[in-house]
Each structure stands twice: as structure tokens, then as C-alpha cells.
Amino acid sequence: MSLLQLNPPQRAAIMSLDGPLLVLAGAGSGKTRVITQKIEYLIREGGYDARNIAAITFTNKAAREMLERVGKLMSSRELKGITVSTFHSLGMQLLRQEAPHLGYKPQFSILDSYDAAKIISDVLKTTHKDEVRKVQSRISLWKNELLGPDAAIVQADNEFDRICAMTYASYQATLTAYQAMDFDDLIRFPVELFLGNAEVLQKWQHKLRYLLIDEYQDTNTCQYQLVKLLTGARGMFTAVGDDDQSIYAWRGANMENLRLLQHDFPKLKVIKLEQNYRSTARILRAANSVIANNPKLFEKQLWSELGLGEPIHVVQCKDEEHEADVVVQRLLAHKFEHRTEFKDYAILYRGNYQARIFEQALRNQRIPYQMAGGQSFFDKPEIKDVLSYLRLIANPDDDPAFIRALTTPKRGVGATTLERLGAWAGQRGNSLFAAAHEEGFQQQVGAAQLAPLQDFCRFIVNLEYRATREPAGELVMEMLKAVGFEAWLYDSEDSQRAAEVKWKNVMDLVAWLQKKGEADGKNLIELSQTIALITMLEGRDEGEVDAVKMSTLHASKGLEYPHVFLIGCEEGILPHSESVDNGMVEEERRLMYVGITRAQRSLTLTYCVKRRRAGEWLFVEPSRFIGEINGDDIRHFGKPGAEPIVSKREGKSKLASLMASLDSKVQKPEE
Ligand code: ATP
Ligand code: MG
DSSP, rough: OGGGGSOOHHHHHHOSSSSSSSEOOOOSSSHHHHHHHHHHHHHHHHHHOOEEEEEESHHHHHHHHOOOOHHHHHHHHHTTTTHHHHHHHHHHHHHHHGGGTTTTTTTTEEEHHHHHHHHHHHTTTOOOOOHHHHHHHHOOOOHTTTHHHHHHHOOSSSHHHHHHHHHHHHHHHHHHTTTOTTTTHHHHHHHHHHHOOOHHHHHHHHHOOEEEEGGGGGGHHHHHHHHHHHHHOOOEEEEEEEHHHOOOOOGGHHHHHHHHHHOOOOEEEEEOOOOOOOOHHHHHHHHHHTTSOOOOOOOOEESSSSSOOOOOOEEEESSSSHHHHHHEEEEEEEHHHHHHHGGEEEEEEGGGGGHHHHHHHHHHHTOOOOEEEESOGGGGEEEEEHHHHHHHHHHHTOOHHHHHHHHHTTTSSOHHHHHHHHHHHHHHHHOHHHHHTTTHHHSSOOHHHHHHHHHHHHHHHHHHHHHHSSSSHHHHHHHHHHHHHHHHHHHSSHHHHHHHHHHHHHHHHHHHHHHHHOOOOTOOHHHHHHHHHHHHOOOOOOOOSSOOEEETGGGGGOOOOOEEOOOOBBBBTTHHHHHHTTTTTHHHHHHHHHTTTTTEEEEEEESEEEEEEETEEEOBOHHHHHSEEEEEEEEEESSSSBOOOHHHHHHHHHHHHHHHOTTTTOOOOOO
């Protein structure tokens, strides 16, 4: 590569190696590019060994992409030992080595938010999902502020907080008993460890000598502390971010961290990037005019050399079904007209529930699509069933995994035996697995009841032994055969077809384990921890195929697509009604800004006139954010007095485009 391909402030950011640096710049200005190229500069010019560099990004996908991009600049030998990961996987890497300092074993389990919610609902003795979710996010916020259960109890000054704090205490005790951590712990525990153990801190400061952090605006207090502790007084880091794209306040992200950086590192150098390399001028103007309605934390100007571009298309639809049809129709027409590919398009939305109807419409037209930020592959019940075995093999004290594995398929252990086991474990403060081995418990149940339980434990212990010695994929395949998983699926599913689909998913998992195990040299136990992290922010990476991308706005952060459809631009959806009620419109506006700035060449915003909510039709208003875009940059469709939704030309090409989607060789008709 050459630094010549960069503009002067980008070059300055890359070459600045003598202290803390913040690159503060708007969307598409090449912040992430600065990080990738700086990694190369650090190694080739700065005298850093790759082992001493950590680049931290926000999602696994972003981390993968970054590693790929750097991989194009340098050989794998030069990059050997580099850390490119999310905060959570950095935390996991650290804890795998240091967990014993915290009273955990290195193969601790990582609970996903579903399992965590289950524990909270047991503590609260309620199955009311909303209540559980509220308590869970309160606990999460405390964790992200580095407050333990005791501190939370002291701080709680209202009834709700008091209930949450008490729940927090029992929840945490349960996690400890399970030798399990939740996602927040993966960052909180390293910080606590560093604060209490100077030796361990020094070891890691010595290992990770240069940090690069992408999407810095979305770090929370805890993540910020981790950065601060790791970089220490030397402050050797580059953070890049955009305050206008801070969209994770609900998860404790704190924009004030941008200001804090200046306070905590008086030598902080700040570089601004102002040229946007992603979008046309009109798209950029729309983004700028929307975000101008938020108070400014830092002054920024963005400009682009990519030409004026098409106006933003704003389409009024009758209802949500119509909206899905319109988008699919326009997408096909556009694709045909511009000779593009499916992967050039993205459909973005505020909430996952909006996607379903679009999936149907895409399927009807046989348009391939990929979902991000939706239900992950690893969240499918049959996959979680298999994963419960893996978790248990890694950590036999993981009680939720124990119950799930023991009962899927059922292994002849009766409900009474399980209840006795649970009671015994509870009294002794032990895990179920440990309790099963204790004489006191064994004496309570008859030999016939005990046998299947003991068989199961032996089965797990045997797998545990082999897990570090044999290839992951083969071992799991053998395990599935031994427990009769396939036959069980066919017995328990209503239809043959459903069972087939599930079994195929399980086979995909086995293939994935095999491939990943070989590629990364990881054994089954290590893979099982990796999976826990993948499930947190997105699904399995399915590689680059020619498919329309569907994503929530949150999951689209940092990415770019030539043509974007941003759907459901309505009051109540974007901005979300809950946010409006809670005075969080500014955060919603930043979300809109993120959405607009994903688009490179064309942007279409859609809204409906009415929408079904809880079985009733409601009339809805277009989003206030549409009104914030300069009218000259908009072309309206579908509204009285505006252009029809599908112009004659587009209508004519619809049929042809359908054919084109089936046969790419069809020639464009004369116009
Ligand atoms: P976001 O805020 O959305 O994360 P960003 O600031 O990280 O955006 P990048 O993704 O790094 O921006 O860059 C946006 C696009 O501009 C990318 O396609 C990138 O390759 C391109 N780009 C960045 N810098 C330059 C440059 N100096 N010359 C040409 N293209 C560039
Ligand atoms: Mg970026």
C-alpha cells in the first residue's frame, strides 16, 4: 500500500505514533481505513511486533473484515499473533488465561442473554418477559458502570432499583455457582482484575502495547476503563469515532467518553477527517441536514467529490404488505436498469419484526437475501441443543447446559430424580454434575434411577477427555450418533420436513465446527466459547454471496452498500415511540443518520399510511426525519400529486427485470 492513497489528515493520523490520538470524523470519511492502514504502518515502520498490537472493533463481522483487509496488505507471517477482535472477545482471551485469579476455571461458560434471562426469571419467580427484560437491562447497566451487587444495593434509591439490586445479587451468585459469565462480565471482570492486581495488569500492558479502537463513540464506561488501564500512562492508542453515530446508549454507551479522553489524556491529539469517500453529495447533504437538528458535541463538516447523485426517493405506501411489494418491485427494476447485482442492495430497518414481511416478498420473487442482526443460526433450538453438550463438555458445572443436554434427547432420568438432584445441589451449593457424584445424593435414589444419570455423567467425562485431543467435527458427529439425535428429531417433530430442516442445520453446525477447528487450530472446548461470542452481536458469517442484505440499523453500523432502502420511516418506528416517550429522539436521529450514511449511490426511504398494530389498523405519520431533509433533494412517489409508485418506464421493465433475475443474459430493451 501506499500512504499516497490517503488524504493529508489520514496520513497524519497513521503516522502519529508518539502518544494518544483521537480521530473524530463523520461517516464514510475513512476512519476504519485509517485503522487498517495504521496496523501496517505500526508493523512496517513503527517497529511494532504484531503480537503487541490489538485492534478492537464493534462486531465480529467488522473484526473479520478488518483482518481480511490487513491480510491483503501484509503476509500472515508479519501478522502472526495480532489481536483483531471485539471488546468481548478480547475480554474472553484475557479471562481464559486469568480466570483463576477471579475464582473461575479457564473453561468457564458464557451464558447468552436468553439463558441469563432464564436465571433472572427464576430469581424473580415470574415469566413475564417484559419485567425480566427490564430487570436484566438494569443489571447490565450496573455492570457496565462497574458496580457489583453490593454497590447496587447501596445505590438503589427506589423500589424498582431495590428489586433489581436484590435480583442482581442472587443472579450473580448463581452465575458463580455455574462457573458462568454473562457478556457484560467478559469486560467487567478484566477491569476488576486489573484494578486489584498490578502484576497481571503489567503483564497485559506489556503484551498489548498499541491499541486501535474503532467506533469509539459506542464504548461504555467499562470498556473505556479497560482501554485506559491497558494503555496506562503511556497512552499508546488510536481511537476513531463519530459522536453523531452513537447509537448504543441503551446498552450503557457513553458519549461523554469522547470528552473524558481529553480530560484523562491531556496529551491527546485530535485529528478531524472531513472528506467523505462513500456517498454522493445529495445523500451526504440529507444526512447532514438531519443530524443538524441535534445539538453538536464537536463541530464537523463533511463533503464529497463523488458528484451530486440522484435525489433521495421517498415512497408512500398503503400498508406494510404494499411497502414490501413496492421495495421488491423497485429493487428489481433498479437492478435491471443499472445492471447491478443483488449484493449491491440493502434493506435496513429499525426493528427485526419489520423484516418478516419483506422476507416473504423476497422469497416470492426468488430473490436471494442474507439477514444480519436477526435470529442467529446459533439461536435455533436444535443448534442450542447440540451446543448445550459442548458447553457441558467444556464446563460440567454449567447447570442450564446440564439440564438441556440430559433431557435432549431424554435419557431415562425421571423428573423426581432430577428434582432430588436439584435440591441436593441447592443445599450443598454445588453444581448438578458435582451433586450427581456425591454419596449423599446417590443414597436418596434407587439404583435403577441412578444408572442412567451416571451413564450420562460418564459419557460427558469421556467426551471432555477427548475434546482436547480429537478433531471437533468428528467428535461431535460421533456424539450425536451415540445419543441418537437424528432419530430423536424425527420422533419429536410434527412433520418429516421440519425434522429434515433441523437435522440439516445440525449437519451445517458440524461442518462449521470441522472447518473452523481446522482453520483456527481450535479444539472443541475453545470453539464452544467462540460460539457463545458469535451469538451475541450477529449470526454466523455466511461469506460473500450475491444476495440482498437485510439488516437492522444497529447491525449496519460501519458498513456500506451501493443502494439502500430504509423502510418504515414513520413516527412510532423511527423515531421509535418508546424513545419519543423517554426523550431519546436525539439517539433515534443518530440512528437515522447511520442509516442514511450507509448508502453510496442511491437511497430510498419508505413509509406507510396505515399499519397493523395488535390486530388493528392504525393511521401513521411519516417520520419527522424525512421532513428534516431539504425538499430539493427529495423525489416523492405514491403521494397525491407526486409521481406514481412505479413509473411507466419502471413498470415496463418490471417483467423484464424479473426475467433478468432468472437469466442475467437477457438484454436491456430499447427505451
Ligand atoms: P463509518 O463512520 O460509517 O464507520 P468510516 O469513517 O469508517 O465510516 P471507511 O469505511 O473507512 O469510513 O471508509 C468509507 C469508504 O471510503 C470505504 O469504501 C473506503 O475504502 C473509502 N476510503 C477511505 N479513505 C479513502 C481515501 N483516502 N481514498 C479513497 N477512498 C477512501
Ligand atoms: Mg468505520
